[in-house]
Amino acid sequence: MPAELLRVLACGSVDDGKSTLIGRLLYETDSVPDDTMAALAADSRRFGTVPGALDFALLVDGLAAEREQGVTIDVAYRYFQTPRRRFILADAPGHQQYTRNMATGASLADVAILLVDAAAGVQIQTRRHAAIASLMGVRQFILAVNKMDLAGFDPAAFAAARDTIAALLARFGDVALTAIPMVAREGDNVTRASARMAWHDGPTLLAALEQAVVPTPVPTAPIPTAPIHDAPARLPVQLVLRPDAAFRGYAGTLRGGALAVGDAVVNARAGTSARIARLIGANGEADRAGPGEAVTVTLDHEIDVSRGDILATAPVPEATQQITARVVWMDATDLFRGRAYLLMAGTASTVATVTEIAGRMDLDRVADEPARALSANEIGTVTLSLADPLVLEPYATDRALGGFILIDRLTRATVGAGMTTRIQPNGRAVYWHRLDIDKAARAALKGQRPAVLWFTGLSGAGKSTIANLVEQRLHARGLHTMSLDGDNVRHGLNRDLGFS
Amino acid sequence: MIPPDAAHLSVLEAEALHIVREAAAQSARPVLMYSIGKDSSVLLHLARKAFAPAPVPFPLLHIDTTWKFRDMIRFRDATVARFGLRLHVHTNPDGLARAVNPFDHDPSTYTRIMKTEALKQALDAGGYDCAIGGARREEERARAKERIFSVRGPGHVWDPKRQRPELWQLYNGHRAPGETLRVFPLSNWTERDVWTYILAEGIDVVPLYFAAPRPVVERNGALIVVDDDRMRLLPGETPAPRMVRFRSLGCYPLSAAVASAAADLPAVLAEMAASRASERAGRLIDFDQDASMEAKKREGYF
Numbered sequence: 001m002p003a004e005l006l007r008v009l010a011c012g013s014v015d016d017g018k019s020t021l022i023g024r025l026l027y028e029t030d031s032v033p034d035d036t037m038a039a040l041a042a043d044s045r046r047f048g049t050v051p052g053a054l055d056f057a058l059l060v061d062g063l064a065a066e067r068e069q070g071v072t073i074d075v076a077y078r079y080f081q082t083p084r085r086r087f088i089l090a091d092a093p094g095h096q097q098y099t100r101n102m103a104t105g106a107s108l109a110d111v112a113i114l115l116v117d118a119a120a121g122v123q124i125q126t127r128r129h130a131a132i133a134s135l136m137g138v139r140q141f142i143l144a145v146n147k148m149d150l151a152g153f154d155p156a157a158f159a160a161a162r163d164t165i166a167a168l169l170a171r172f173g174d175v176a177l178t179a180i181p182m183v184a185r186e187g188d189n190v191t192r193a194s195a196r197m198a199w200h201d202g203p204t205l206l207a208a209l210e211q212a213v214v215p216t217p218v219p220t221a222p223i224p225t226a227p228i229h230d231a232p233a234r235l236p237v238q239l240v241l242r243p244d245a246a247f248r249g250y251a252g253t254l255r256g257g258a259l260a261v262g263d264a265v266v267n268a269r270a271g272t273s274a275r276i277a278r279l280i281g282a283n284g285e286a287d288r289a290g291p292g293e294a295v296t297v298t299l300d301h302e303i304d305v306s307r308g309d310i311l312a313t314a315p316v317p318e319a320t321q322q323i324t325a326r327v328v329w330m331d332a333t334d335l336f337r338g339r340a341y342l343l344m345a346g347t348a349s350t351v352a353t354v355t356e357i358a359g360r361m362d363l364d365r366v367a368d369e370p371a372r373a374l375s376a377n378e379i380g381t382v383t384l385s386l387a388d389p390l391v392l393e394p395y396a397t398d399r400a401l402g403g404f405i406l407i408d409r410l411t412r413a414t415v416g417a418g419m420t421t422r423i424q425p426n427g428r429a430v431y432w433h434r435l436d437i438d439k440a441a442r443a444a445l446k447g448q449r450p451a452v453l454w455f456t457g458l459s460g461a462g463k464s465t466i467a468n469l470v471e472q473r474l475h476a477r478g479l480h481t482m483s484l485d486g487d488n489v490r491h492g493l494n495r496d497l498g499f500s
Numbered sequence: 501m502i503p504p505d506a507a508h509l510s511v512l513e514a515e516a517l518h519i520v521r522e523a524a525a526q527s528a529r530p531v532l533m534y535s536i537g538k539d540s541s542v543l544l545h546l547a548r549k550a551f552a553p554a555p556v557p558f559p560l561l562h563i564d565t566t567w568k569f570r571d572m573i574r575f576r577d578a579t580v581a582r583f584g585l586r587l588h589v590h591t592n593p594d595g596l597a598r599a600v601n602p603f604d605h606d607p608s609t610y611t612r613i614m615k616t617e618a619l620k621q622a623l624d625a626g627g628y629d630c631a632i633g634g635a636r637r638e639e640e641r642a643r644a645k646e647r648i649f650s651v652r653g654p655g656h657v658w659d660p661k662r663q664r665p666e667l668w669q670l671y672n673g674h675r676a677p678g679e680t681l682r683v684f685p686l687s688n689w690t691e692r693d694v695w696t697y698i699l700a701e702g703i704d705v706v707p708l709y710f711a712a713p714r715p716v717v718e719r720n721g722a723l724i725v726v727d728d729d730r731m732r733l734l735p736g737e738t739p740a741p742r743m744v745r746f747r748s749l750g751c752y753p754l755s756a757a758v759a760s761a762a763a764d765l766p767a768v769l770a771e772m773a774a775s776r777a778s779e780r781a782g783r784l785i786d787f788d789q790d791a792s793m794e795a796k797k798r799e800g801y802f
């Protein structure tokens with residue numbers, strides 16, 4: 001039985017043979033039931049593209065609409081296992097909305113399979129897929145150079161594709177690459193070594209998947225840079241359990257490092273601390289738990305903790321109200337500076353306002369260019385101002401604590417995915433400083449009588465327009481003015497100001 | 501307890517506990533869809549773990565078509581009593597009044613009225629804004645793209661275009677008025693995972709999953725167990741005892757058994773490793789039209 005679980009992303013452009021490859025992988029790992037095989041034989045005769053043989057691509061085509069069109073339009077999940085490992089494969093379609101699908105599939109992936117057609121060579125799409133997967137934190141890649149039959153089984157064609165991708169991936173830092181020449185349609189180097197390409201001295205695809213590093217027991221963590229027990233524990237609280245007056249437990253999935261009974265923890269948002277009194281894991285009462293485990297803890301004395309709080313061991317992270325992040329935009333309506341969304345990170349939510357769009361990524365050059373907006377399937381770097389303090393970690397350190405989603409407050413759809421790159425710590429210990437220049441001193445200097453004009457009315461009634469005209473007139477008379485516009489002030493000091 | 505050589509189940513278990521807790525935390529009135537089968541048994545086991553030592557904070561909902569195996573109903577009532585759960589049973593009163601049954605009505609009409617419509621009625625009547633179910637993506641091709649948190653529009657309709665991208669373990673449960681959620685904590689589990697987990701955790705399941713001599717008639721190649729005297733036998737059909745078990749349970753006239761000698765869990769697992777007939781093959785309702793599951797889902801079938 002499998003002792004490990006590996007999450008894999010498969011990406012390729014249309015017609016590279018991804019469906020064929022996945023179908024074959026399922027078939028050869030005995031993951032296809034007999035009656036499905038019978039249906040496949042019938043489907044292959046009706047819709048197949050492989051004359052006189054089984055068309056494995058039909059095994060993995062799902063929705064009726066896409067079977068008619070012959071294209072996949074959404075991420076699909078496939079399951080197979082070997083005696084050693086259980087695999088979850090996210091099958092991300094390559095063409096339409098590929099960024100959105102790729103990002104979704106890559107968010108949890110430990111390994112990405114990049115498919116290229118040997119005859120066509122590395123396409124722009126493939127380069128983009130590689131860029132997106134590495135931005136999403138994937139650190140292990142398998143390059144499947146497919147359709148080697150069409151390239152005459154030529155080692156040089158294979159080497160050319162491998163070197164192009166290796167050079168590209170090198171730009172994303174420490175990334176592991178395994179390249180495999182393949183004929184998915186006939187099964188060469190999928191699970192069986194190919195006699196026709198005996199020159200390949202690397203593993204088959206299945207062997208490469210079995211050899212890939214399973215990062216940690218944590219389903220969502222990247223490859224750890226420090227041993228797990230050294231990393232500080234983070235418990236984002238999902239629920240407070242209060243079955244009776246005697247028990248008050250905090251339930252959540254443990255992130256970061258291990259947590260044990262007796263550990264001192266701090267509610268990172270409030271700064272209050274306590275010790276772990278009891279720890280209940282999936283198998284009941286326990287002394288300690290590791291990252292990725294669903295636990296419930298009780299504390300040795302009562303402190304205020306609710307959903308969205310994070311119980312943390314030292315070093316305790318600081319809450320923040322300003323972050324910089326890479327955002328993958330997924331909605332038909334653009335992201336603009338000044339727009340506010342609901343941000344969900346871990347179990348916490350708050351309103352986030354876009355204060356700056358620092359750039360939009362040109363996936364071909366893998367570099368940011370200036371931009372005023374982000375459209376669907378674009379990736380940009382933005383600064384967000386948060387209405388409430390939140391605890392976040394850099395995405396590069398921890399995917400689970402650094403990734404967030406943006407939700408449209410009206411449609412409630414998930415419109416963006418964010419990866420925290422920079423955290424601006426919140427100022428602590430702020431005192432009021434008395435200043436000597438007051439209202440009377442300023443009035444005397446200006447030689448004018450101070451006055452406040454307050455425009456009230458419904459949103460959209462024309463307050464800002466009138467205020468602007470009034471200010472122009474006063475200015476023309478040489479009077480000093482200052483306008484505080486409702487929308488403008490929400491960009492800065494008053495970012496947490498509501499609309500009701 | 502999960503043995504070290506099936507440690508992948510610990511990851512799936514932790515993921516499912518996280519999902520069940522998110523569903524509860526993000527909903528005002530969640531309900532657990534309890535169909536009495538093996539997936540429901542695992543789901544219930546996980547729900548009890550997720551909130552321990554507190555009780556399961558939501559009720560169970562069973563849509564009773566009145567054609568379930570008697571063993572299923574007995575098991576359901578015993579389970580509810582044993583764990584002190586709240587159970588809500590609903591049958592479509594219009595269907596009852598019109599005597600809709602699996603013999604006089606074709607499977608898709610029967611399913612629509614006694615299951616799909618009944619489920620919608622029960623969800624509306626209970627004011628439930630979130631239904632937690634045991635469906636798995638592996639079960640059927642149309643489910644491979646289903647989200648873990650799936651939004652249903654007014655009337656419980658599923659619109660593939662409106663499904664939200666799901667990244668990391670962040671589940672967007674925000675709903676507009678009239679919208680409800682379906683949550684599937686077992687999305688990433690396979691049938692084999694389910695049985696391995698049942699064995700590891702010692703979870704009770706309906707005895708129909710284990711081989712025993714049962715009165716069987718063979719109809720169009722399917723083995724139908726005659727569970728009570730409402731079964732309409734065709735001329736020439738006489739129930740005869742055969743060693744059979746079920747891979748999937750539903751309404752008895754529509755559930756096909758498989759010939760098997762596997763009388764306990766290890767035997768079932770061994771048989772599964774050897775055989776490769778997909779479990780839905782035993783559900784006769786899926787065969788009537790191409791892509792039938794997708795069509796049913798659009799209407800609100802679970």
Ligand SMILES: Nc1nc2c(ncn2[C@@H]2O[C@H](COP(=O)(O)OP(=O)(O)O)[C@@H](O)[C@H]2O)c(=O)[nH]1
Nearest residue numbers: 014015016017018019020049057147183184185
């Ligand atoms: N010659 C050759 N054709 C292949 C190979 N793999 C797939 N194909 C064909 O390429 C076409 C596209 O394959 P498909 O799997 O549908 O591609 P997808 O769009 O990437 O999923 C089909 O006609 C396949 O039969 C291969 O290794 N060699």
